[in-house]
Amino acid sequence: MxxxxxxxxxxxxxxxxxxxxxxxxxxxxxxxxxxxxxxxxxxxxxxxxxxxQPAGIVHHGVFFKSISNRGILGWLLGALLTGIYVALYWFPEVLGKSIDGAPNKGFIHFFDSISTALNGHAASEWFAYGTLYTYLIGLFGIRFMWKYRAHPYHLRRTQVILASQFVLAYFIPEILESFSQGQAYFDKDLKNVWPLNYDFFYSWHLDNMQTSSMGMFFFVFGLAMFLIVTPILTYKWGKRWYCSWVCGCGGLAETTGDNFRQNGPKGLVAWKIERWSIHIVLVLVSIMTAATLYGYFTGTDQLFGLSIYSHFQKPYGFVIGALFSGIAGVGFYPLLGTRIWCRFGCPMAAYMGIIQRFKSRFRITTNGGQCISCGNCTTYCEMGIDVRAYAQKQQNIVRASCVGCGVCASVCPRGVLKLENGPLEQRINEPQSLVDYIKTKG
Ligand code: SF4
Ligand code: SF4
Structure with a gap:
């Protein structure tokens, strides 16, 4: 060695x-x-x-402890990531973006030759970011597979994460872009679904998609993903098919973020805040999109005397699209865990969570008689779920927030937890309110 x-x-x-x-x-x-x-x-x-290391059950070997466990290096990394996101969104010239037609410099220039080979032009700040993002998912995905090599579930889903990111989110959009030189731009990431992709219904995007048959394909595909594919797959497998297998945000969280999964806020207060905030974002994106579509079909830029751009789209894009999903979502990995965005803000997760909670075959079953109360499952649940409390009550986990990552089951030394799909009947077994149970246990 x-x-x-x-x-x-x-x-x-x-x-x-x-x-x-x-x-x-x-x-x-x-x-x-x-x-x-x-x-x-x-x-x-x-x-x-x-x-x-033995190919066992323990969540062993975090990268430097001071980074992973909110030590000084963790804080520094959080500050660095946050700074990079701020520069990406608002000051890309700091990263070397070309100004007034001059060539790129610095960090962005490093990606120019790769960008030219793939899509025929110099790198934008978002190409450089997307390349690095995909590269990190690839590297940490391989690392993740080594770590969890005893668990076929993790091997399969990590392979799907890598394929989704490299093929659907990176190579196909870039190559299609190179065939569409001079044509109107539209988003070509097939797994970027509304409401996560909040500008899908923006006027410019709807107009641009209508300029070509490829655009019309993406329009129909996008609608079908939201209206048909997502409800069916979530009914069959829960939200894990997207959050832990396909989504780019989830892909980064599961691979690059694995060392930080234990840092997510836990407890009843966090649970309460999470339920409010994620559903508020779902309501906000729905209102913003309704206003956008109203403007598109009526040809106006006002609704109730408010500017559709300045009072609906711009604040949503700034607060939710940039500050929340980008800066806090990744910048705060070392401090608040890897699923801050998925847990507290993602409207796609909220939409699937409602289906998962009330109409899905997915559940985590518990064989609590075997539980030794070690707490591994609760510690490493990236969504802050008190898995141990469910296990000890022998209650199935059917929480809206569970992304089905399966790590709770993999770190359990007694094989208490099992991710399953089954009939809707008897899916929920609640001998006692979980909140009451946690309160009585302190
Ligand atoms: S309960 Fe288990 S499967 Fe669900 S998010 Fe937590 S660790 Fe992942
Ligand atoms: S369910 Fe497993 S991991 Fe969780 S507390 Fe019990 S024995 Fe530990």
Whole structure:
């Protein structure tokens, strides 16, 4: 193992040197080469970290403890991520974005050659971000599979996460974009569904989709995903089919965020806030979209004397789209866990959560007689669910917020928890209100 550790350290240094060489020479093959060498180093490191560990049940081996457990490095990382998001949204020139037609510089310039190869033009700040996002999901996804290699559920779903991100969210949109040069832009990520994709019904987006047959396909597909596919799949498997298998936000949380899953707020107060906030966001996106469609079909830009852009779309995009989902959603990973956005803000999760709670075959069954109260399940539930309380009551978990990640079942040393799909009858077994139970137990 010592040799492998030496090899990956050398590869990291080589990757750093190639990055430096790129900025000195501007050779276009160097960025991709540096990224590939760093990826090989990362995979070797994952192997060296986890291969000697038993392929068991413990959530072992977090990256530096001070980062993972809200230590000083965790706070610094949170501040750095938050700063990067602020720059991305409002000050992209800090990251090197071209101004007045000048070439990109700095961080964004690093991605120019990859962007040109994929879609035919220099990188935008969002291309650089999307490439890094996909790269991290790929690397940490492989690491995650090493860590949970004893669990076929995690292997399968991580493979689907990687395929969804690389194929549906990255390569297909970029390649389609290269075939659509000069044509009106519309979102080509097939898994980006309204209400998560809140600008789907914006006038410019509806108009642009109508300019080509490919656009019409994306329009019909988008509607079908929201109205037909999502309810059916959520009925069959719960919201996990999307939140833990397909969604990009969930994909990043499950892979790159795995070291922070224990940091999510827990307890009844957090549960109460979460139920209010996520449903408020669902109401807000519905109101904003209704106003948008009203404006589109009537040809007006006002509703009840309010500007549809300034009073509906702009505040939603700023507060929910940028501040909440981007800056807090990822920037606060080290401090508030990886599912802050999914738990407290995502309107897609709220929509599926309602179906999951009242009309879904999904449940986590508990064999509480075996429970030894170790609390692993509650500790590592990224959605802050007190899984142990359910286990001890032998009550099925049918919570709207559960994303079906399955980590509670994997870290349970007694095999108490099982993710299942079954008939609706007897899905909910509530011998005593869980809230009362938690209160009596303190
Ligand atoms: S209850 Fe289990 S499956 Fe559901 S979100 Fe928590 S850890 Fe994941
Ligand atoms: S259900 Fe399993 S992980 Fe949770 S407290 Fe009981 S024994 Fe521990």
């Amino acid at each position: 010592k040799t492998i550790r030496l090899v990956y350290i050398v590869l990291y240094i080589l990757s750093g040197a190639l990055t430096g060489l790129f900025y000195a020479t501007d050779e276009s093959y160097l960025p991709l080469t540096a990224l590939l060498i760093a990826a090989i180093a990362f995979v070797l490191q994952a192997y060296a970290d986890y291969a000697p």
